[in-house]
Amino acid sequence: xxxxxxxxxxxxxxxxxxxxxxxxxxxxxxxxxxxxxxxxxxxxxxxxxxxxxxxxxxxxxxxxxxxxxxxxxxxxxxxxxxxxxxxxxxxxxxxxxxxxxxxxxxxxxxxxxxxxxxxxxxxxxxxxxxxxxxxxxxxxxxxxxxxxxxxxxxxxxxxxxxxxxxxxx
Numbered sequence: 001x002x003x004x005x006x007x008x009x010x011x012x013x014x015x016x017x018x019x020x021x022x023x024x025x026x027x028x029x030x031x032x033x034x035x036x037x038x039x040x041x042x043x044x045x046x047x048x049x050x051x052x053x054x055x056x057x058x059x060x061x062x063x064x065x066x067x068x069x070x071x072x073x074x075x076x077x078x079x080x081x082x083x084x085x086x087x088x089x090x091x092x093x094x095x096x097x098x099x100x101x102x103x104x105x106x107x108x109x110x111x112x113x114x115x116x117x118x119x120x121x122x123x124x125x126x127x128x129x130x131x132x133x134x135x136x137x138x139x140x141x142x143x144x145x146x147x148x149x150x151x152x153x154x155x156x157x158x159x160x161x162x163x164x165x166x167x168x169x
Contacts, residue, residue, distance in 0.1 A: 004099050005092035007131055008113050008121035014039050017046055017080035024049055024079055034126075035110040037119055038083050045112055045119050047083035054082070089114045090123060099123055 014037045015024055024036055028051055038047040090099045090111045099111055103125070113121035 002096045003092065004090050004094045004096060004111075004113055004123055005121070007096055007127045008092070008123040009127060010121050012037060012119065012122060014119070015049070015079060016041070017078070017083065019079050020075050021054060021077045021079060021082065022074040025054055025074060028054065035122065035124060037112050037122060038079055039119070043119075044117060045087065045089070045114065047080070047085045048087050048110065048112065049079055049083045050109060053084060087112060091115065092120060100128065 013031050017038050034051040036049045037045055038049055040046045090113055092113055110122055110124040
């Protein structure tokens, strides 16, 4: 059984709930992430800010105003005003299958990974994509021999082929 700690991201970017949305936007852009765990003053997880939350908040608040006003909104609105506070979490030793099922059933793009009360990582949709694309593919192949067979079959079918567009599954 493959466990969450085999796929999760260990290097976390976190922000405090009192920080302005402008900082969150800058951090997401610079770090190329779509989810930021949000911590309180005691470094406890209190929420998640997604790129969708950020843009939705900025859009709603900025309708009908100019660029300068939009920037002002991002600087004056605090993360705690728009973050999701009901956060589903997992543990490092939970199975990847259980974590994936939890994400799919609740339509969330990430699960913060807690060890006790300590945030130790985050499992995102991108981690699953990286695994499927081969970056962490050995982990998924070990989890299910059928994936190994399908991967081998796909390689045989694709050998010598050149794709020039989007290929549907």
